[in-house]
Amino acid sequence: WDTVTVHVVDPDPPGSGRVWRPTQSRHLLMNTVSSQVTVYTDASVRIDGPLDEGPSLYEWAKALVSHTLEAAPQAGYDDGVLAEARRLGPDSYPTRALYGCYLTWAFQRVVAGAAAHVTGRTHPVRAVALHDDTPGGSTGEQTIVLEDGTRLTGLSAVVLAQGHVPAQLSDTERKLTEYAESSGLTYLAPANPADVDLSGIRPGETVLLRGLGLNFFDYMALFTQGRGGVYEEV
Incomplete structure (x- = not known):
C-alpha cells in the first residue's frame, strides 16, 4: 500500500484504555513488579516483525524523574505520579494508574514515530457493529459502525483488542x-x-x-x- 490509515476505536483514552486509566485510585496495584512490565520487544522476543526496544515501566519512571524521558508530555505529570516514580524500585508493585501513564506515553510515542505513509486516527467512541463489505465473504474488506453513527469503510484488517469486557450475570x-x-x-x-x-x-x-x-x-x-x-x- 502507498498509504496506511490505522483507526483506534475506544471510548476511553487510547493507550491506557479503561482498565489502566491514570485517573483511578492509587490504592489499586499491579500484580507484576515494575522491572518486568514493558510494552516493548527486545532481543529476547522471537517475532516476525522488527524489534522495537524501549523502556520497562521501571526504566520509564527513572527517566521521568531524572528529566531524561524521551518525548515527555509538555503538560507534565501531577505530584502523585512524580512521587511514585521517585520511590519506585525494580521490585516494587506499581499502581495501575502509573502504568496507565506509561501506556499513554508509549501510545503517543508510537504515533509520533510512525512512518510517513502511516496515519493514525483515534475515535473516542464505542464500536457497535462489524460487517463484511462483500456479502458472504470473510476475506474481503470490512466496515465498522461506531456508536455515533460513523462508518469506517474499506478496512483491509480489523483487530479486536477488547481486553476486559463486562460479563453477564450467572x-x-x-x-x-x-x-x-x-x-x-x-x-x-x-x-x-x-x-x-x-x-x-x-x-x-x-x-x-x-x-x-x-x-x-x-x-x-x-x-x-x-x-x-x-x-x-x-
Missing part, C-alpha cells in the same frame, strides 16, 4: 441480586473494583467478599486505605 449472581433486593442488602456483582461505586457501603457495616482473587485485594485496599485507614506491623 444464575447464582442473579439469585444473589434478587435476594439482596428483597432483603434490603447491597450486592455488587463481579466487576472491575475501579469502576464500582462503593459510596453505598457505610462506615462500620459488615462486608462479605466472595473469592480470593485479585479483586479481593482491590476491595480490601479500597475499604481500608481508600477510606483513610492504615496498616501497622505488630
